[in-house]
Amino acid sequence: MNLSKILYWLSTILVAALFTFSAKMALEATPQYMEMWKGFGYPDYLPAIIGPLKAFAVIGLLIPRTSFLKHWVYSGMAFDLLLAILAHNALGHDLTLQISGMVLLFISYFLYMNKMEFKALF
Numbered sequence: 001m002n003l004s005k006i007l008y009w010l011s012t013i014l015v016a017a018l019f020t021f022s023a024k025m026a027l028e029a030t031p032q033y034m035e036m037w038k039g040f041g042y043p044d045y046l047p048a049i050i051g052p053l054k055a056f057a058v059i060g061l062l063i064p065r066t067s068f069l070k071h072w073v074y075s076g077m078a079f080d081l082l083l084a085i086l087a088h089n090a091l092g093h094d095l096t097l098q099i100s101g102m103v104l105l106f107i108s109y110f111l112y113m114n115k116m117e118f119k120a121l122f
Contacts, residue, residue: 008111026051
């Protein structure tokens with residue numbers, strides 16, 4: 001295994017772990033999580049939608065095959081992390097986890113694109 005494959009899988013597994021933790025929190029909807037969620041001004045029903053979507057995104061990310069779906073997974077995760085950065089920044093929270101997740105996602109995507117060798121997406 002060469003270095004780029006190791007870095008790809010390491011960054012991908014770390015992003016998957018971050019999103020698995022986030023999906024678990026959304027699916028459990030503990031009172032502490034819902035209080036934080038209300039602080040953002042989002043509706044109460046949104047974690048019930050976002051939780052399963054994040055879980056499906058983790059599955060799509062970890063499937064080793066090249067597919068058009070994987071590009072949508074990467075873009076959805078990027079939008080989720082961008083919105084998390086903006087929401088947490090608006091409330092003055094620490095952004096270390098969100099920015100680290102975004103950097104790892106970009107590394108994973110860049111290495112994924114190199115691994116694809118620019119094959120057709122369809």
